[in-house]
Amino acid sequence: MARGFxxxxxxxxxxxxxxxxxxxxxxxxEVGRGEARRITVVGEDILRRRLREVTEFGTPELAKLIDDMFATNQIADGAGLAANQVDVDLQLFVWDVTDEWGVRHVGHIANPVLDEVPTGERRLIKENEGCLSVPGPYRTVPRLDHAVVRGFDKDGNPLVIEGRGYFARCLQHETDHLHGRLYLDRLSNRERKSALREMETAQDEVFARRAANAARLGK
Structure with missing residues (x-):
């Protein structure tokens, strides 16, 4: 997910x-330990797949992947990043995002499942949303203002993460990625086409900014 304004x-x-x-x-x-990876772009098959569950925890490989995802997310000015956005077929995402109340949330989760919210308790908020795999455009997307996601940390310990506002949006956006869904899928056909056209004109500037960030961080 692209970082909010x-x-x-x-x-x-x-x-x-x-x-x-x-x-x-x-x-x-994790940013200091990690290496930058290429971010996949809309149109690549892995962004449309339901990803495999993480089954091996506590491994150097999983820890390295998380470090690399944090570094990649930082270079791209991201709020969150899913594993398929670095071309890895695993149910895993990371986040580093600040909510409307000034609280910074940092972490990772494997095999996340969002709690169901009863219909009577659903409150949708329409806000701008972007995606690192759709470089450039932001569009208004309705999301629940509260989210609880359950999964595991890199060592296999159970994890429950709760978010409100912008952080809840991030948790929902990244969980969507692991099911092969993009924020574009929540737009009308007209809005989707408009966003893709905007991406075509904006992506070179976005890629240049990421390259400059990578150079600044020595990545």
């Missing part, structure tokens, strides 16, 4: 893996 790197309250922490660096430690 107005999300800055100021000192904030921080929750890592859903748990409040007293302090946290501006760049997540």
């Amino acid at each position: 107005g999300d800055t790197a100021q000192d904030r309250r921080v929750r890592v893996q859903g748990v409040p922490v007293d302090s946290f660096p501006e760049l997540a430690p």
